[in-house]
Amino acid sequence: MEEHQDGKGTMWELDQTLDQPLGDEATQVRGFQNSKEHPLAVTIRLAFISLGVVYGDLATSPLYVFPSVFPDGIVDRRDVLGAVCLIVYSFTLIPLIKYVFIVLRANDNGEGKFRSIVLVLGGTFALYSLICRHAKVNTIPNQHPTDQYLTTYSRRPVPENSRASTIKKLLEGRNSLQKLLLVLVLLGTSMVIGDGVLTPAISVLSSVSGIKVAHPSFHQGHVVILALIILVLLFSMQHVGTDKVGVMFGPVILVWLLSIGAVGVYNIAIHKPDIFRALSPVAGFDFLRRTKSKGWARLGGIVLSITGAEAMFADLGHFSTVSIRLAFTSLVFPCLLAAYLGQASFLLKFPDKVDQTFYRSIPDPVYWPMFVIATVAAIVASQATISATFSIVKQSVALGCFPRVKIIHTSNRILGQIYVPEVNWILMLLCLAITAGFRETTQIGNAYGIAVMAVMLVTTLLMTLIMLFIWQTNLSLVLLFLVTFGSVETIYFSAVLFKIAKGGWVPLAIAAALMLIFYAWHYGTVKRYQFEIQNKVPLAWILGLGPSLGLVRVPGVGFVYTDLAHGVPSMFSHFITHLPAIHSVLVFVCVKYLPVNTVLEDERFLFRRIGPPDYWMYRCTVRYGYRDLHRRDEQFEERLIGALADFIRKDDDNNRVVLSQRRIEHQVVEDQLKFLVAAKESGVVHILGNTVVKARKGSGLAKRIAINHVYSFLRKVCRETSVIYHIPHETMLNVGMIYDV
Structure with a gap:
């Protein structure tokens, strides 16, 4: 056989000739169906539905924030002003500015219309897939030239000799950077799955614990048993799907938000109308200056006020960015601010009742209706997180990072509603173990804070890369984004790390186990693929x-x-x-x-x-x-x-x-x-x-x-x-x- 100078013979040359990319018929693309802007009525309807799917977790945070901030009680009333000040500004900076006005602006079609690419079934993987489309960093290297002609395979052109071109060459040329990027994504994904364990535990337990306010003789052990029963029923019904009851999620969260907003306004008017002086940043700085290390540790409780913000780009359906923004700015944001300010007003007058701030601040005539609404809202928030976990596992399987599991489509009408039996029962066992083991929401909150802040930090880093590489944003704006949000989230993350011994080890243990599974499966899959390539x-x-x-x-x-x-x-x-x-x-x-x-x-x-x-x-x-x-x-x-x-x-x-x-x-x-x-x-x-x-x-x-x-x-x-x-x-x-x- 004749050999070429590169060591490849004519047999190799013939094989390359015979094994060409798929023919021209494979590159034919159907007419691109551009997404049209939603009419106002449709946008309002989507915003209404998104309340139950996207905002359940964020909306139920008032159930447990203040008890987590002050687990040992309130010593100085000024601490309440400082804490609510930090809650308000954290809630404004992270969910509103970062997620609503920046992260949701991920441009997927390159035509100036902002589509919800980062909203599709799990934020970190969606961001990672966006990077993979613009650079060859796929987990399984089986790309094909015809892939880029898909209707949905849209990407921005990368100019030669530009900053984006340099980053692309750097990513594609260094295997170590590709591995680091994948590890970062898998870490964020592991923490999101950890949310699927912690959210039902803390939401349900905090909602039913309010029964002790009306019946002090009702022991904590009874509360835990009641929470365990609800959790078992919740996970046992997952195979049915949410197709029929899902239409009630939006109304439930709507009623919940309006109720806590109204109670908040009532508390402000009755107890402390001048609570609005807490909106001055001076109150927050004074709180940190006076309390020093204790105030630093209390940031771990304040961070619970923004748990669920990451769900704004872990959407389960087809919500436009306009509908997500409309729901948050017009309803979620003002109602939650009123709720937190109202609870702070109550605590300024009754600082000794911080252990059950939410339920103790409710007027007696509406206590039991609020108890029922809170319990149902907690179940809705848990359901949304569980469904998001199923979807993220599905993505992990698709990207070759998770073992193949049985995935059942539970709805003939709604795309994306799935059930994963193996994952469901593992989530249930972990959730029951955490609820029965900790018995209190404070320690679960410590674990929850670590998981949430880890996800947010990963999102910030990925968004910075997307700004530099894909959006090609001005460098000064990129640095402003990274420094502003990166520093704030790092401060919060350092605060929650102080609570590792008090429950914070749970998400780290879950993440470590998941990372081992992710790494081993991906590593074995890649090695098997490389063997097939070498021996084809x-x-x-x-x-x-x-x-x-x-x-x-x-x-x-x-x-x-x-x-x-x-x-x-x-x-x-x-x-x-x-x-x-x-x-x-x-x-x-x-x-x-x-x-x-x-x-x-x-x-x-x-x-x-x-x-x-x-x-x-x-x-x-x-x-x-x-x-x-x-x-x-x-x-x-x-x-x-x-x-x-x-x-x-x-x-x-x-x-x-x-x-x-x-x-x-x-x-x-x-x-x-x-x-x-x-x-x-x-x-x-x-x-x-x-x-x-x-x-x-x-x-x-x-x-x-x-x-x-x-x-x-x-x-x-x-x-x-x-x-x-x-x-x-x-x-x-x-x-x-x-x-x-």
């Missing part, structure tokens, strides 16, 4: 076997599943080496997820013919966004064969050159379609690789533990590919192989 079979060798591939071609359709976007997996050569027959129609299927939220149905399947028509070999890339679901009723097999038939027709249209040959070409296509139908009727077989991944001899201890133990265990307990794609067992064929990585 040259197409030239396959085609050199002739149309029969040196085997008996029996009637039927064989789908060979592979992670490779191009090339033939080594599993296939292993298969044909040990079996004397193969199906008359072969399709190499690569199912992959792209850094976009969804892929349109008419852009889902990309086909390319391998070799001459009489080989009956095709390559198919099935593309999904991280929001797309594999539903049991989607008839994946039927759609795959239907897309292949469409490709055959389209391939015929593209190849018609001479007018006089049209009848002949048409007849050939009809014969091919009849052959495909006959093959399908003879039977369809799905061929999957059942691989065992092991660390090769001589590997380091860390690699052996990650691959041979953690990754191997996760593969044993996770769902198989056949379950994910709903492949019937009677049509499935597993090919066993050992990968030494």
